[in-house]
Amino acid sequence: MDKSNITAPKRIYAKEDVCIGCRLCEIHCIAAHSKYRHDLIKTFKKLPKRPLPRIVVEEDVPLSFGLQCRHCDEPECVKACITGAMQKDPKTGLVINDTERCIGCWTCILACPYGVIRRDYTNKKVASKCDFCLESGLEPACVKNCPNEALYIKNTVKSHDL
Amino acid sequence: MNYVIIGNSVAAVGAVEGIRKIDKVNPIVIISDEPYHTYSRPLISYYLAGKVTQDNMYYRGKDFYKANNVEPILGVKAQHIDFDKKEVVLEDGRKISYTKLLIATGSKPLTPPIEGVEKQNVFNFIKLDDAKAIEKVATRDSKAVVIGASFSGLKAVEALVQRGVNVTVIDIMDRIMPRVFDETASSMALKMLEKYEAKVLLKTSVEKILGHQAAIGVLLKDGREVPCDFIVLAAGVRCNTDLVKGTKLKINRGIIVDTMMRTNIPDVYAAGDVAEGYNFIEERNTEIPIIPNAYKQGETAGQNMAGAQKIFDKGFIMNSMPLLDLSIVSAGVSAPGEGITVKTIYNQEKNTYKKFYIRGNNLVGYLLINDIDRAGIYTDLIRRKIDISSFEHQLGRDDFGFIYLPKALRSQLILEG
Numbered sequence A: 001m002d003k004s005n006i007t008a009p010k011r012i013y014a015k016e017d018v019c020i021g022c023r024l025c026e027i028h029c030i031a032a033h034s035k036y037r038h039d040l041i042k043t044f045k046k047l048p049k050r051p052l053p054r055i056v057v058e059e060d061v062p063l064s065f066g067l068q069c070r071h072c073d074e075p076e077c078v079k080a081c082i083t084g085a086m087q088k089d090p091k092t093g094l095v096i097n098d099t100e101r102c103i104g105c106w107t108c109i110l111a112c113p114y115g116v117i118r119r120d121y122t123n124k125k126v127a128s129k130c131d132f133c134l135e136s137g138l139e140p141a142c143v144k145n146c147p148n149e150a151l152y153i154k155n156t157v158k159s160h161d162l
Numbered sequence B: 001m002n003y004v005i006i007g008n009s010v011a012a013v014g015a016v017e018g019i020r021k022i023d024k025v026n027p028i029v030i031i032s033d034e035p036y037h038t039y040s041r042p043l044i045s046y047y048l049a050g051k052v053t054q055d056n057m058y059y060r061g062k063d064f065y066k067a068n069n070v071e072p073i074l075g076v077k078a079q080h081i082d083f084d085k086k087e088v089v090l091e092d093g094r095k096i097s098y099t100k101l102l103i104a105t106g107s108k109p110l111t112p113p114i115e116g117v118e119k120q121n122v123f124n125f126i127k128l129d130d131a132k133a134i135e136k137v138a139t140r141d142s143k144a145v146v147i148g149a150s151f152s153g154l155k156a157v158e159a160l161v162q163r164g165v166n167v168t169v170i171d172i173m174d175r176i177m178p179r180v181f182d183e184t185a186s187s188m189a190l191k192m193l194e195k196y197e198a199k200v201l202l203k204t205s206v207e208k209i210l211g212h213q214a215a216i217g218v219l220l221k222d223g224r225e226v227p228c229d230f231i232v233l234a235a236g237v238r239c240n241t242d243l244v245k246g247t248k249l250k251i252n253r254g255i256i257v258d259t260m261m262r263t264n265i266p267d268v269y270a271a272g273d274v275a276e277g278y279n280f281i282e283e284r285n286t287e288i289p290i291i292p293n294a295y296k297q298g299e300t301a302g303q304n305m306a307g308a309q310k311i312f313d314k315g316f317i318m319n320s321m322p323l324l325d326l327s328i329v330s331a332g333v334s335a336p337g338e339g340i341t342v343k344t345i346y347n348q349e350k351n352t353y354k355k356f357y358i359r360g361n362n363l364v365g366y367l368l369i370n371d372i373d374r375a376g377i378y379t380d381l382i383r384r385k386i387d388i389s390s391f392e393h394q395l396g397r398d399d400f401g402f403i404y405l406p407k408a409l410r411s412q413l414i415l416e417g
């Protein structure tokens, strides 16, 4: 997939009626962000420190669904970020954290209306969130690997933003 | 048509980005008495702790001014504004005329009325230059007194202990961060400070700063003396209205603005710490001295200066206040009051604390310590004034999320249609 023409409103949504809470999306997200990229076995058997999943799966059996960053048009996290590390890329529309500059102050966590930013203590303290699998250049791993197609991408202008 | 912004921090950057959403052409001048490229103020404590270098403190990239057609005039103070001639007079005599003006002069430190505050080695903790000055004296095993156990005072304490300085923090109140903390929260933070060997003296105040030219200690009200090599003042901040005092610009504590960030003078706007804008929770104008608010007020001002009709009426206090190993976040109401019910969940074993302030059917404030994950969902319940009555009992669950909201509300908030 060519990331250069993702326009702002491309978003991942969940279908709670078909999500079975298997958390394969988390597994594939972890692998996609590990140095072994998409190799599940190496990611889970060889890495002493695995990356965090960037999707949040909510579950209250039998209900479940996944939720990830919506790359908002008016991103609360970006406006709140105290260092300027969290920025919306005007070209791709993706909201990306510059982890070099992020200091893990968690102001973005306090601001994000979806609750989809995690505290990452794996190396240096940083905020971790969905990057639309930007680096792999492929379709987001969660969407691609959900066995029930409970996650889908839609070009929509419907945004939670104020 | 040209824009002039006084100040070069969060509100100013918000304004530049706001203007450029609408007007890509007309020039912008930024004036600041600080000689630096726009930087993140909170990073001064990280700088002092040795965790970031000055080169990495920039709030926006090095090409920010150029990319946005901004002419920065840095290291020069604005001395006076002639609202009739529509020009800003700089301390070096230059006159900069404007079509639209934004005052974003931020806040300034409150100097407590203590005998001897003018002595050498007594510092504020607001600007990069403060941190640079403190850095020179804050050597390993030196002794520091921090006056004020406010958030910024504690950020100074954190940075100093990380430098190996022996710190004593002094506050007149019976707990630390008194505006957001209750007894329980304060005692959790005190334990953390103790672990890092910072001394905390509460319910006492500094009577006098000792020493001839340079500070060598403080004398407390109760007669005790605390020797030290330097002192950090953190008694709070107030709106920096120095530039416009005694003019026809309407000021209360800060510059009074409407929800479009307009002042009482045509073509003059104010935003950020210097402004007194609409507080959504208190339902009146107040100062709201935090970054998210400074950014949004600035952005709104900028858009309106460029001809849009944007309203920002959702300002309220929200702050993440990490302290050593503690994660602390709070938003909205932070003290009990009339018509407010308080719900607390303290888990001693996990060392977590959660406190919710509820008014009628709405969440109006919260404080979370350590389990802060997904706090933004609570912030959004406040921001959108959502009726929480059907799921109020779920607030504070460790796995709290949209799943505990009624389906219709959940669909509206997170599902598509």
Ligand SMILES: Cc1cc2nc3c(=O)[nH]c(=O)nc-3n(C[C@H](O)[C@H](O)[C@H](O)COP(=O)(O)OP(=O)(O)OC[C@H]3O[C@@H](n4cnc5c(N)ncnc54)[C@H](O)[C@@H]3O)c2cc1C
Pocket: A082, A105, A107, B006, B007, B008, B009, B010, B011, B012, B031, B032, B033, B034, B041, B042, B043, B044, B045, B076, B077, B078, B079, B104, B105, B106, B107, B125, B126, B127, B152, B155, B240, B243, B271, B272, B273, B274, B289, B290, B291, B292, B294, B318, B319, B320, B321
């Ligand atoms: C140590 C510390 C930690 C903080 N941590 C947090 C945090 O974690 N989260 C948070 O939300 N907020 C935090 N804050 C508060 C936050 O920094 C402010 O809310 C924010 O910087 C306000 O931005 P502003 O643009 O309104 O003004 P300011 O940042 O105050 O900037 C105003 C600028 O205008 C300049 N100026 C003033 N008068 C003139 C003049 N006459 N001529 C030229 N220039 C002038 C000033 O020198 C200054 O550079 C912290 C503050 C401090 C000091």
Ligand code: SF4
Pocket: A068, A069, A070, A071, A072, A075, A076, A077, A078, A095, A111, A112, A113, A114, A115, A116, A117, A129
């Ligand atoms: S506010 Fe939350 S959902 Fe929106 S862009 Fe930021 S992290 Fe993503």
Ligand code: SF4
Pocket: A080, A081, A082, A083, A084, A085, A086, A097, A101, A102, A103, A104, A105, A106, A107, A108, A109, A126, A127
């Ligand atoms: S945790 Fe990082 S990205 Fe989030 S607000 Fe703080 S510095 Fe910005």
